[in-house]
């Protein structure tokens with residue numbers, strides 16, 4: 001079957017306008033539902049109160065109901081005795097009806113009661129209607145409680161019930177049906193141990209359903225449909241003919257040999273848009289079948305979410321007569337250059353944190369297939385279509401994905417990678433307040449540069465000075481001269497050769513890297529591990545260029561371990577815990593010190609003190625030792641300068 005190449009691309013704004021001009025006026029029908037079940041629903045008509053509240057004059061305090069006039073003149077010098085036994089004063093509790101002849105309440109604390117309860121003495125008067133909630137003080141019958149188009153919150157339900165509205169007219173929830181397609185997809189529930197080779201776990205349908213439900217929709221997910229033109233077509237037709245108000249067909253939206261979505265929609269109805277100049281989300285399809293909106297959402301998980309948020313969520317809101325507000329933003333300084341293709345509006349997932357008095361934004365990876373770029377992000381940077389990107393140090397607008405105080409508590413940690421940072425991050429989250437630790441990896445020297453530019457709170461570093469065997473201090477002196485930088489030892493750890501289980505190539509020392517056909521994977525220049533390797537090679541007078549793979553590098557210990565596990569290479573230099581994590585073997589080479597470096601100005605901040613507190617707990621040490629390949633003998637020690 002012929003492949004479908006994109007129609008002309010539309011900008012996001014054009015696509016939204018086209019789609020909304022077609023469907024944006026179409027609200028769902030109104031229905032009457034019990035008020036108790038109406039949270040989150042949107043009123044379809046004005047709601048007026050049937051009852052007043054309070055519906056009677058009621059005591060606002062526990063005490064004695066009186067006629068205010070009977071208390072006039074009471075003072076410390078001229079206390080007044082009120083008769084309870086004759087009904088001059090009547091004991092009431094908060095919320096009780098006020099006796100008909102009374103007009104005020106004296107708080108019980110201000111009454112000296114006689115032992116027999118027959119009288120009470122007061123030393124101050126009350127004024128008329130003091131501590132009384134009068135009829136209709138809160139709600140007057142017939143008054144407007146909510147206009148049309150109000151989304152009901154929990155407090156609103158309280159007002160509905162109090163105002164006598166047992167039922168309320170609301171917009172029906174739009175019905176959304178999601179059709180996941182792809183012959184490669186399997187359900188995790190069917191393969192809990194591991195998916196069969198070449199199969200992908202279906203996840204988008206549930207994610208999209210969650211977004212649609214958050215937007216007020218009622219969602220159904222169909223079984224996974226395999227990539228067969230006729231099957232998808234039949235299924236889509238049946239779904240459109242059902243009660244669905246909007247149909248989402250996931251994946252098969254781009255140019256692959258089995259990407260049928262666009263042709264199927266075209267055959268059954270009409271294509272409004274295929275291709276939007278956004279990334280991720282480019283191959284999104286907006287179509288119409290039998291007057292119903294049908295959206296082809298791209299398969300990559302991040303593309304799917306962005307397409308859904310930009311095009312479907314606002315439409316679902318309109319269908320219910322509400323409007324979505326844009327997310328809160330902060331201005332932040334960009335920690336890295338971000339080149340971007342002109343003509344494409346890019347959505348970059350970011351981590352933002354506050355350092356001193358400014359926000360700093362660190363970009364995460366770009367790949368639309370990586371869902372963790374969204375789960376790790378706390379902000380989003382939109383690079384406008386007209387822009388060729390943003391540069392390091394520039395102030396940019398970040399849309400927040402978390403409440404601002406959470407972004408302000410986020411600890412930006414960069415530099416070298418170590419698995420203990422995950423332990424630290426986990427324990428920091430158990431603190432109160434919770435401090436999210438966001439680590440990105442740029443190597444030890446990269447961490448020093450980030451510190452220099454004020455782009456991180458912490459930098460992990462293990463830079464060996466071959467001259468004297470010291471770690472980090474001489475590098476700080478050289479690269480951060482004049483700056484107050486503190487170093488706190490996190491761990492000592494074993495560095496060595498990560499090898500497949502059983503060490504089939506018998507790697508025993510650095511000399512074995514030169515063995516016949518041994519494939520090695522290196523770490524990037526500027527990483528402490530690379531410095532260590534180069535130092536060891538030089539010490540043994542060995543020629544790096546004779547190592548097969550010396551010029552191939554990875555950015556983390558785990559990436560090296562994955563390269564070994566996948567059989568791509570025979571070995572790489574890394575930490576033992578990375579080998580352990582993937583069930584690989586490990587040949588120790590040296591023990592090294594790994595420190596966290598931080599600006600002295602931040603040392604006394606609650607955030608850094610929280611980090612130091614966690615590092616010094618027995619829980620942290622135990623969890624680190626359990627990873628294997630670590631010693632915590634100097635953990636938490638401030639390194640002398």
Ligand SMILES: Nc1nc2c(c(=O)[nH]1)N[C@H]1C(S)=C(S)[C@@H](COP(=O)(O)OP(=O)(O)OC[C@H]3O[C@@H](n4cnc5c(N)ncnc54)[C@H](O)[C@@H]3O)O[C@H]1N2
Pocket residue numbers: 180181182184185200201202203204205250251252253254255256259280281282283297298299300301303368
């Ligand atoms: N030659 C071209 N190839 C691609 C282009 C292009 O312009 N030319 N665009 C790329 C872009 S951008 C995107 S986004 C994707 C969109 O792909 P499709 O919508 O056609 O989706 P598939 O190819 O079927 O799947 C992509 C990817 O996503 C996984 N997937 C699909 N459904 C699910 C699901 N329900 N849960 C989890 N994961 C899912 C699927 O297995 C694939 O890995 O196309 C690029 N290609």
Ligand code: MOO
Pocket residue numbers: 278279280281282283298300303368369
């Ligand atoms: O748009 Mo694709 O949506 O870039 O990954």
